[in-house]
Amino acid sequence: MATNNPYAAYAKYVKKTVKEEGENQDVQTEVATSSALKSVPETNTRAYMGVPPKPNATKSIPPKPAGAQAVSANNYLESKILTAPPENLTLMLYEGAIRFMNQAVIYISAKNNEKTNVAIQRAQDIFIELMSTLNQEIEMSKNLFSLYEFMNYRLVEANIEKDPEKLREVITMTKELRDTWEEAMKQYKAI
Template sequence: MYANGYNIYKSNSVNYASKEQLLLMLVEGAVKFAKMGRQAIIDKDIKKAHDSLTRTQDIFTELMVSLDRTNGDWTNDLYDVYGFIKGKLVQANMTKKLEVIDEVIPLIEDINTLWQDVYKEAKKHA
């Protein structure tokens, strides 16, 4: 009963979220799944590592395709950063090497912090 209620709540929170809130959910999910993938590599759980890193790659694919690149150089630069992160995630998934995932997790966390800060600043001026 409670699990079903939670699933309905989660579904509604996504269905009624603003574009900005969805972006925040995506980048928070990227941090979560990247860290889960890292832990799965440590635990030698290849399937979980693959699944977690693939989900993180999918999030960065979504971020890349949803980015409005007509806004100038900064959006093109951000697109390139997303592409770099995605490439590193693919490499981490293929090799299952901690040093690769350890290189990219701080970048994912920085992206999360960036969008959290942008969202807070935008709410101040709304």
């Protein structure tokens, strides 16, 4: 059941992320500027990525030009992920989970249940991928599996209840894991 190849486990996340990174960048910009979340139209990102708008899209906002910039950003992200050492992939997964959970907190405050659900599910996907890469023969992996499982459970609760406090709890735990992993990487490289 467990896969010890982080590249294989990361493949599912990569495909999703590369296709949807344009939307994430729009959201990150939105978060950084603290502007109203409702001003980001769904059709805008699809047009920017060169995808035709959904047939039932009701908003008519001029699309961003699809072109070399969007393709270049996706190629860069894909290249970054595929050439990263395995230890950096874990760090990227932690950072991605934190980003998606922060987005979910903002979407909850904006009362956007659909986007909240999507952001939380993407964070859950990351924890499931982290769980699948663990070597269950190692005691520490069993402990990490239990921790990821608990965090995933809290995300389910947060999604059902639309509770930002439960999300913040998991964000804090994930930041601690990320910081610990980053420190372990530095110490390993120093050897």
